[in-house]
Structures are given as C-alpha cells and as structure tokens.
Amino acid sequence: MDQQSYEKKIVGEKAAEYIEDGMTVGLGTGSTVAFTTKKLAERIKTEGLSIQAVSTSHATSELAKSLGIPLKDLNDVKKIDLTIDGCDEFDPDLNGIKGGGGALLFEKIVAVSSDKNIWVADASKSVRRLGAFPLPVEVLPFGWKHMFGAMEDKGLQPKLRMSGKDPFLTDSRNFILDCHVKEIEDAKSLAKWLNALPGVVENGLFINIADQVLLANNDKVDVITR
C-alpha cells in the first residue's frame, strides 16, 4: 500500500470511532470514507452497534448494502447526527472543495442536514488556499455550453468532465464542469456567483460545513476543530 492509501486508511478507520450507538450517520463518498464504511460494518458485527445510515451516492449505497449496513432514505430521517466524508482540499478555516468523484450535490444536501460533519483527509488535502484542485460545478445538460461560456468569461477555465468519449454523468444525470481557478480569492462570493447562474445545480465549495477534519500526519491522526 502506498503512503497516500495508508493515510486514507488510518484516517478513514479512525473516523468510525466517532460513531455512537443509536446514531443516524451520513456516509460520504470516495476512497477515504470507504475505509470508514468498512470499519463501521465491522463495528456493527463485532460490537452489535445499532445505527442507521444515509448515503451520499450510488457507489456508497452499493458498498454499504454489500456490507450489511442499514440504509435509510434521507426523506425518512428527521436529522442526521454525524456525517463523515472525504474532501479534495481544505484550508485553515476548514472550508473545502469536494466533488472530485462527482458526488458533491448529494454530499452537500446530506452535510447541511447533519448536526456534525467530520472530514477525513490524507496529508495532500491540506492547503493554505483553495483552488489548486479543480473546482467541480454540477450543471444541467440543457444549455451547458452557455454556463460554460459564462464561467470562461469569469476566468474560471472550465473543462467538461469526461468519462471516456462521453460526458461524465452524476447520480442525478447532470454534467460536471471542473474549474481550473488555481487560487480562489473569495470562496464565498464565487460560490454565490456560481449558484446564481441558471442551470448550475450546485458547486463544490463547502463553506462553513466541516466541524472537524481528521488529518493524517505520518502514522498519526491529527484532529482539527473549527
């Protein structure tokens, strides 16, 4: 296992310790939180932990189901006690970019419905300023070239995400425009500007959402709290 995969494993597994009996848990998407999901399944089996989970993507639902984790529809739970998710970048204020795997829309809906959000991050995710990781923006396929044009005019250097020869499709069958901004100066106003464009469904800037980040630091896990 390479260093980055090892870091994903230790932070992912550590996060499963934060889940308590009786909780409704939001399960994020990606390779890091997959370790949390697997560890959670192990805890359910060995400790008899009783929880219910809400998933943020088709991929996570499939993984959770295969491991026997009880899943609920978001509409059937009043609130989520704790959501654990990965991130693509986070800054010193614990704001971040998400959506590298295309799951940003459901992830954001689940995150804002949660009492607490913990992100699990390998060392590469910690940045001084957001933007080196291309910012994913989920858009409707209808008229996407016009949204693309508006983003281009704003200097965001969008690129249509592809999956082979076809546009990548999100779980909601939308497209993703990845914006190569490099350094985002004002994340809050950029997020606002993007979401005000008709046809933009959601952007991957997660501002004031994470309460804690579990960050891999060699063999240790640092806990950073907002």
Ligand SMILES: O=C[C@H](O)[C@H](O)[C@H](O)COP(=O)(O)O
């Ligand atoms: O859409 C994907 C999510 O936002 C992921 O949580 C994010 O891309 C991090 O993924 P990973 O844990 O695989 O690095």
